[in-house]
């Protein structure tokens with residue numbers, strides 16, 4: 001019953017009801033001082049909730065009242081021991097997880113396809129990464145899951161790793177076998193930290209992959225703004241203790257204080273409180289609606305000439321343990337369109353906004369808040385594109401001779417780690433021609449995209465094999481992240497005078 005409450009919203013309501021003479025921050029005075037160009041469109045109501053710490057409204061960094069209650073309700077809903085509201089996205093949660101799990105000089109195992117916030121976490125903590133490669137799902141040119149066996153082997157070689165950090169599910173909705181991976185981590189006395197940015201909704205349907213906390217993760221972070229009803233930047237961090245692992249909750253708290261504002265937005269925190277209530281009360285219905293809409297679109301798109309839409313069939317392939325079927329991974333390469341071109345056509349000609357695109361696919365995130373009409377517009381636009389076989393805007397054209405994807409090439413070995421990401425970040429750098437980069441230490445990751453797995457990470461010496469591998473992508477005109485100004489003609493490396 002108590003999950004129907006929204007303690008933080010109620011607390012701010014109590015403050016507003018006192019009609020205070022307000023001399024605190026923010027300066028717009030609850031709603032009066034917002035630019036009229038904006039309030040004419042939105043009305044003033046919402047701005048009254050943009051308040052700060054008061055005796056009614058508690059303090060995120062030292063919660064004892066409404067925020068504490070709201071976070072406790074969140075913990076209970078997800079089956080966590082402690083949960084924290086985050087106002088700087090999953091980005092700051094990932095940083096805090098890494099900073100609290102591994103200190104300078106200690107080792108942490110990291111999936112090579114981790115979001116860049118993991119790299120920022122490594123810079124902040126000074127920990128030494130030991131990488132594990134995700135598999136590649138060649139048919140779709142995207143990353144697969146992380147192999148439990150590879151995790152075990154990496155722990156056997158590096159038993160002093162304090163934790164494993166990985167992303168599951170991925171942007172494309174593919175999940176790793178977290179249950180098996182959690183057991184392996186705990187066997188080695190290490191923590192499992194899961195970037196569950198795309199998985200806050202998994203807990204509300206048995207048709208979705210198992211959530212990280214249910215699978216045995218020690219910590220996870222979820223972007224509640226990505227798939228549930230919270231405002232942009234609103235995320236949560238959950239902790240679940242397991243016997244035999246060391247998890248320093250106070251260290252998590254102090255790390256969060258380091259990476260979050262001292263003026264957290266109450267609009268964002270209220271949105272988390274309300275999103276939690278909605279999930280608690282209506283979560284199952286919401287997820288079943290999202291799944292139904294996505295399934296409808298998947299079936300219709302699959303009937304369209306030259307279009308493919310990924311589904312359950314990839315489970316069991318490339319270390320994928322489950323798929324979030326609310327994600328629509330759509331490919332029209334059979335009619336000669338790259339994912340970039342399909343995305344651009346949908347946007348420019350049909351006002352259909354996809355979340356992202358890559359060389360092969362365009363990705364739609366379907367949520368409970370989409371409508372049948374949204375799905376029909378997407379399906380109809382795909383039908384029109386198929387009929388017109390429109391080509392040639394905003395991309396470089398799918399090259400038929402590359403039917404065998406470059407992503408099928410075996411990845412080169414992980415290069416020598418000359419500097420930790422932290423040392424690399426604080427070193428002097430220089431820009432040099434890509435042709436002269438072999439043997440130098442990369443200052444930033446270089447990743448052919450898709451599948452977006454860095455071949456070289458910051459602080460690693462660019463080996464001859466890694467250079468050749470990346471060069472083959474470059475010669476083919478493929479997208480590569482990590483060059484200067486978006487091109488691989490020049491790259492940033494550690495300056496020659498740095499002695500390593």
Ligand SMILES: Cc1ncc(COP(=O)(O)O)c(C=O)c1O
Pocket residue numbers: 088089090091092094115117167170171195197198223233235
């Ligand atoms: C896998 C993954 N982790 C972390 C993040 C960062 O999340 P946020 O935008 O909530 O800071 C993203 C953002 O897209 C992401 O895709």
